[in-house]
Amino acid sequence: MPKLSDEAIQERMAIIEDAARELFIKHGFHATSMRDIARRAGVSLGNLYNYYATKDAIFESIIDRYLGVIDMELRAIFDEIDEPMEPASLRKLGSNVGRLVDDHSDFWLLMYIDVLEFQNQHFRKMFDGVSDRFRKIFGRRFRDAEKRGDLRVGVEPAPAFTAAYMQFFNYFLVEKLFGGNHHMGLTDEQALNHITKIFAYGTLSEASLARFKKTANKAAG
Amino acid sequence: MPKLSDEAIQERMAIIEDAARELFIKHGFHATSMRDIARRAGVSLGNLYNYYATKDAIFESIIDRYLGVIDMELRAIFDEIDEPMEPASLRKLGSNVGRLVDDHSDFWLLMYIDVLEFQNQHFRKMFDGVSDRFRKIFGRRFRDAEKRGDLRVGVEPAPAFTAAYMQFFNYFLVEKLFGGNHHMGLTDEQALNHITKIFAYGTLSEASLARFKKTANKAAG
DNA sequence: CAAATAAAAATGAACGTTCGTTTTTTTTCC
């Protein structure tokens, strides 16, 4: 048998990694055996080692792939934000974060595996200097908003935006993975509106609040 | 050898559970062996089974003990809150949550183990209906604040307080366990002040804001 | 256009260890 095409190899690796990921997030890394992975992937035990040197290598390959996907999705989410401090933008960010957590809850479970069993070595970069990254992406918009006097005195846009972003993430992670089951006592929609409202009133100056009044009221539904 | 006194038994169990907890949070549950636990506790392998029927039983005993401790600490934190919606109260809550996360980071790692390897069965109650619990604790204060017109129109105190509480928790967990390393671009003190300020301005009416002006300005440092 | 070739891919038994747990033996102390 001549060498498989690259696409064929990628296909087989995807099958193996899908199986492994499902097992890892269900039982953890060390509770999942190579035999389990082989069985679920419909592949022989020995053949796994034609594609991966070790069990660790499977985990790392899954994470590398997934980090790329999430990075792209986050980029897309930030790309569609024009004015980061506008209430409507925050509200949209919240929805998008919710979708991201929903669509990729596996990813966040892998992160917890990494924290527990690998000292968080693969995911460290996710949260390292989030605020600085936002400053890089929205720096100009932040400065413009400050110049226009859109912000309350003493409110720095980068930390404020970071706080809102983290709050949205935390809200949906608690709901999806930690059994929150409407832990804020509201539907997801209402919770998003409430958080958005708090951050709008909490960060925007009276002048700019007046300007966004209509939008804010609609969002607070 | 006569039967050990109850205190002696509790002492020995504490030694075993301390050892097991340290290993669990460092490597995860399944990556920790009974031999590891015995070695670290300075006890023979077989003797572990004089105290616990299974390895799972050790984990459950650790969690039961710890849930009690955390529950008490949380109760103490809420007990010292007079007016939950006051900026000074929120700021204090933030500090206390920070101390709780710092002093008991083991506990939160155990929670992640539970999510991953035990379907979150032991920790579910932690986040189930948080908002309702606050409504029970602070119900009267919440209603008083609403009656006095302290809150912005459309802001419900229970979800708002829950949001602040969750934000504080999330902030310190990210810092302590996920390699955030000042992810908001501020020191812990500054971050607490910033979050407090946002929630104060985000939830309080103009009238009550004026009343708290002095306190809020001091807190915003 | 088959049939033969060759080498990659897949297999599953087997390796030495380590696992959680049980059983047996030794130690301890009234």
Place this chain on the structure above:
DNA sequence: GGAAAAAAAACGAACGTTCATTTTTATTTG
């Protein structure tokens, strides 16, 4: 001496990994 506690030894099952072998199939050959 006797019973409880601790230690040691032993158990079968399961672990990650290896490897000799078989199967598969694109290419070469007649």
